[in-house]
Amino acid sequence: MSSTPDLTSSVYSQALELIASVEPRIAEATRQELADQRASLKLIASENYASPAVLMTMGTWFSDKYAEGTVGHRFYAGCQNVDTVETLAAEHARELFGAEYAYVQPHSGIDANLVAFWSILAHRVESPALAELGARNVNDLTDEQWETLRRRLGDQRLLGMSLDAGGHLTHGFRPNISGKMFHQQQYGTDPETGLLDYDALAAKAREFKPLVLVAGYSAYPRRVDFAKVREIADEVGATLMVDMAHFAGLVAGKVFTGDEDPVPHAHVVTSTTHKSLRGPRGGIVLATEEYAPSVDRGCPMVLGGPLSHVMAAKAVAFAEARQPAFRTYAQQVADNAQSLAEGFLGRGATLVTGGTDNHLVLLDVSSYGLTGRQAESALLDAGVVTNRNSVPGDPNGAWYTSGIRLGTPALTTRGFGHDEFDAVAELITMVLENTQPGTTKAGGPSKASYVLADGVAAKVKDASAELLDKHPLYPGLELS
Ligand code: DSN
Numbered sequence: 001m002s003s004t005p006d007l008t009s010s011v012y013s014q015a016l017e018l019i020a021s022v023e024p025r026i027a028e029a030t031r032q033e034l035a036d037q038r039a040s041l042k043l044i045a046s047e048n049y050a051s052p053a054v055l056m057t058m059g060t061w062f063s064d065k066y067a068e069g070t071v072g073h074r075f076y077a078g079c080q081n082v083d084t085v086e087t088l089a090a091e092h093a094r095e096l097f098g099a100e101y102a103y104v105q106p107h108s109g110i111d112a113n114l115v116a117f118w119s120i121l122a123h124r125v126e127s128p129a130l131a132e133l134g135a136r137n138v139n140d141l142t143d144e145q146w147e148t149l150r151r152r153l154g155d156q157r158l159l160g161m162s163l164d165a166g167g168h169l170t171h172g173f174r175p176n177i178s179g180k181m182f183h184q185q186q187y188g189t190d191p192e193t194g195l196l197d198y199d200a201l202a203a204k205a206r207e208f209k210p211l212v213l214v215a216g217y218s219a220y221p222r223r224v225d226f227a228k229v230r231e232i233a234d235e236v237g238a239t240l241m242v243d244m245a246h247f248a249g250l251v252a253g254k255v256f257t258g259d260e261d262p263v264p265h266a267h268v269v270t271s272t273t274h275k276s277l278r279g280p281r282g283g284i285v286l287a288t289e290e291y292a293p294s295v296d297r298g299c300p301m302v303l304g305g306p307l308s309h310v311m312a313a314k315a316v317a318f319a320e321a322r323q324p325a326f327r328t329y330a331q332q333v334a335d336n337a338q339s340l341a342e343g344f345l346g347r348g349a350t351l352v353t354g355g356t357d358n359h360l361v362l363l364d365v366s367s368y369g370l371t372g373r374q375a376e377s378a379l380l381d382a383g384v385v386t387n388r389n390s391v392p393g394d395p396n397g398a399w400y401t402s403g404i405r406l407g408t409p410a411l412t413t414r415g416f417g418h419d420e421f422d423a424v425a426e427l428i429t430m431v432l433e434n435t436q437p438g439t440t441k442a443g444g445p446s447k448a449s450y451v452l453a454d455g456v457a458a459k460v461k462d463a464s465a466e467l468l469d470k471h472p473l474y475p476g477l478e479l480s
Contacts (some may be wrong), residue, residue: 006476008052008056008474008476008477009476009477009478009479009480011056012477012479013479013480015059016030016031016479031479034473034474034477034479037049037473038468038472038473038474039383039465039468040383040384040385040464040468041383041384041385041411041424041427041464041467041468042385042410042411043384043385043386043406043407043408043410043411043424044385044386044387044405044407044410045218045219045246045275045359045360045387045405045406045407045408045409046218046245046246046272046274046275046407047274047275047407047409047410048249048274048275048276048277048278048409048410048413049278049410049413049414049473049474050274050278050279050280050313050317051278051316051317051320052474052477053316053320054278054279054280054313054316054317054320055280055313057280057309057312057313057315057316058280058309058310058312058313059309060309060312061309062081062082062085062308062309062311062312063307063308063309065078065079065081065082065308066305067079067082067086067305067306067308068299068300068304068305068306069299069300070086070296070299071083071086071087071090075300082306082308082311085308085311085312085315086104086105086306086308086311088315089102089104089311089312089314089315089318090102090103090104092314092315092318092319092322093284093286093314093318094286095318095322096252096318096321096322097251097252097263097269097286098263098264099263099269099286099287100286100287100288100289100292101286101287101288101289101291101292101295102284102285102286103115103284103285103286103287103292103295103296103298104282104284104311104314104315105298105299105303105306105307105311106270106282106283106284106285106298106303107282107283107303107304107307107310108272108281108282108283109168109170109243109245109270109271109272109283110170110283111283111302111303112245112270112271112272112283112284112285113168113170113171113178113241113243113270114170114177114302114303115270115285115295115298115301115302115303116241116268116270116285116287116295117158117178117181117182117212117241118294118297118298118301118302119268119285119287119291119294119295119297119298120211120212120239120241120267120268120291120294121153121156121211122294122297123239123290123291123293123294124156124211124239125149125152125153125156125211126138126149126153127294129149129152130149133145154181155183156182156183156211156212157182157183157184157185157208157209157210157211157212158171158172158178158182158183158184158185158210158211158212158213158214159172159184159185159186159187159204159205159208159210159212159213159214159238160172160173160178160184160186160187160213160214161186161187161188161196161214161215161216161217161220162186162187162188163186163390163398164188164390164391164392164393164394164398165186165187165188165189165196165217165220165392166189166217166218166219166220166221166362166392167186167214167216167217167218167220168216168217168218168243168245170243171186171214171216171243172184172185172186172214173186182211182212185204185208185210187200187201187204188200188392189220189353189392191392191393193353193354194352194353194354194392195222195353196220196222196224198225198228198229198232201229201232202232202235205232205233205235205236205238206235206236209236209237209238210236210238211238211239212238212239212241213229213232213233213236213238213239213240213241214241214242214243215229215240215241215242215243215262215266216242216243216244216245216246216262216270217243217246218245218246219360219362219389219390219403219405220353220362221337221341221351221352221353221355221356221357221358221360221361221362222353222356222357222358223256223260223357223358224260224262225259225260226240226242226259226260226261226262226265226266227258227259227265228259229242229265230265230266239267239268240265240266240267240268241266241267241268241269241270242262242265242266242268242269242270243269243270243271244262244269244270244271245270245271245272245275245283246275246276246358246359246360247276247358247359248271248272248273248275248276248277249275249276249277249278249321249326249329249330249333249359249409250276250330250333250334250358250359251263252277252321252326252330253321253326253327253328253329253330253331253333254327254330255327255330255331255333255334263286267287267288267290267291268285268286268287268288268291268295269285269286269287270283270284270285270286271283271284271286272284273314273317275409276330276333276359276407276409277317277321278317278320278321278326278329278409278413279313279314279316279317279318279320279321280310280313280314280317281310282307282310282311282313282314284314285298329412329413332412332417333359333408333409333412334357334358334359334408335417335418336408336411336412336416336417336418336421337356337357337358337359337360337361337407337408338355338356338357339417339418339421339422339425340356340361340406340408340421340422340424340425341355341356341361342355342422342425343421343422343424343425343426344361344363344425344428344429346425347425347426347429348367349363349364349367349425349429350363350364350366350367351363351364352364352391352392352403359407359408359409360405360406360407360408361405361406362389362391362403362404362405362406363375363403363404363405363406363428364391364402364403365402365403365404365432366391366402368432368433368435369436369437370432370435370437370450371388371396371400371401371402371437371447371448372388372389372390372396372400372401372402372403372404373388373399373400373401373447373448374435374437374438374447374448374449374450375388375404375431375432375435376388376404377448377450378431378432378435378450378452379404379428379431379432381452381457382427382431382452382456382457382460382461382464383457383460383461383464384424384427384428384431384460384464386404386405386406386428387404387405388400388401388403388404388405389401389403389404389405390402390403391403396447400447400448404428406428408421411424411471414468414471414472414473415470415471416467416471420467420470420471423463423467424467427460427463427464430456430459430460431452431456431457431460434452434453434456435450435451435452435453436450436451436453437449437450437451438450438451
């Protein structure tokens with residue numbers, strides 16, 4: 001991360017003073033959050049550190065403006081500046097990803113996926129039905145016709161990667177709305193290798209014949225051959241939707257190209273903007289021209305009014321990601337994940353799929369006799385921020401889990417390289433090797449409590465502080 005000008009210090013210090021004059025506890029929590037983020041090893045694979053330019057763009061009066069609708073077609077007056085913002089953000093997104101169409105309004109990844117689901121249903125089911133009936137929109141239908149269409153919209157199939165194999169809960173997981181609005185089935189990974197089995201996926205798709213085939217992941221440590229997945233989608237007549245939330249930065253930074261780049265292969269691509277892409281918290285949808293009109297109806301179809309201040313920050317972040325430095329960053333994210341994986345493997349750890357070729361590693365902590373929950377808590381005591389995650393076929397379920405997911409985007413932003421990530425593997429191993437499962441109040445085995453040996457947390461914190469001090473977060477930013 002490049003040095004932050006002194007201007008940032010003075011702007012933030014004054015802003016915090018103003019906030020403190022209204023609600024000092026919020027100013028204090030904001031100061032503390034910066035201190036905490038500076039002092040911890042942030043390894044949550046979905047987090048990053050946005051630039052001061054991106055952060056500051058979010059704190060403006062664009063927050064006050066309502067702008068439901070789309071550019072030039074708003075349900076409110078006075079949206080000329082929001083139109084400028086949305087147009088620029090979409091233009092940058094199209095250029096960055098080589099997409100035919102970009103929709104920058106989604107407030108989050110879940111919202112982006114809802115927009116995508118809606119647009120696929122609208123394009124594949126609603127529009128042909130309306131055309132068949134000679135209707136322009138649903139208001140032209142009789143009550144009986146409407147009921148038939150409504151049932152048909154609710155009777156479609158979706159095939160997505162299962163949560164324990166690394167998919168996301170919005171990819172048809174039963175407890176999520178995506179698992180309720182579609183008839184859903186899930187595909188997994190090969191039980192031996194942990195890798196995506198394209199033949200098994202094709203066989204399942206042939207049998208299930210989904211309308212929507214969802215690819216993409218939150219916790220799968222490997223690249224996907226999207227050309228192959230598109231072939232499968234085409235064979236069964238499915239729309240291919242790729243959720244690239246986790247690896248959008250690697251796509252933008254041209255680490256994933258050709259068959260590994262989802263944009264030329266998928267009909268619809270969704271993403272968040274705050275993970276490896278390093279922008280503000282939010283979502284986007286990219287689509288081919290044929291899906292664009294239905295994606296464009298995202299607000300107010302399934303989204304509330306656009307967050308114009310966040311769309312502005314997306315534009316700034318996309319402009320940053322179009323710079324050559326972002327490609328260097330993205331490559332370093334992937335290289336660092338390799339270093340982290342090698343660091344663990346060299347210390348005898350078990351990694352799902354045996355390694356990584358993206359931005360994350362999934363460490364199976366059962367070999368230390370721990371659940372993911374125990375490992376996550378012990379690591380947090382030592383100032384290492386991670387999140388527990390299921391491993392394929394996890395015997396401990398999605399709450400306690402058997403894994404820890406670790407990602408490199410955030411610490412790479414701070415400037416960590418090979419040696420630092422090897423040191424991180426050493427520190428995490430030290431914590432896990434010195435943690436014992438605890439017992440329940442009744443004296444039985446517990447999946448949550450743990451005992452971390454005396455002195456280990458302090459030792460790890462000291463070693464981390466040395467690493468972190470060499471790579472300060474927001475260098476130059478001093479709050480008065
Ligand atoms: N919460 C995100 C993650 O951590 O992967 C996905 O929604």
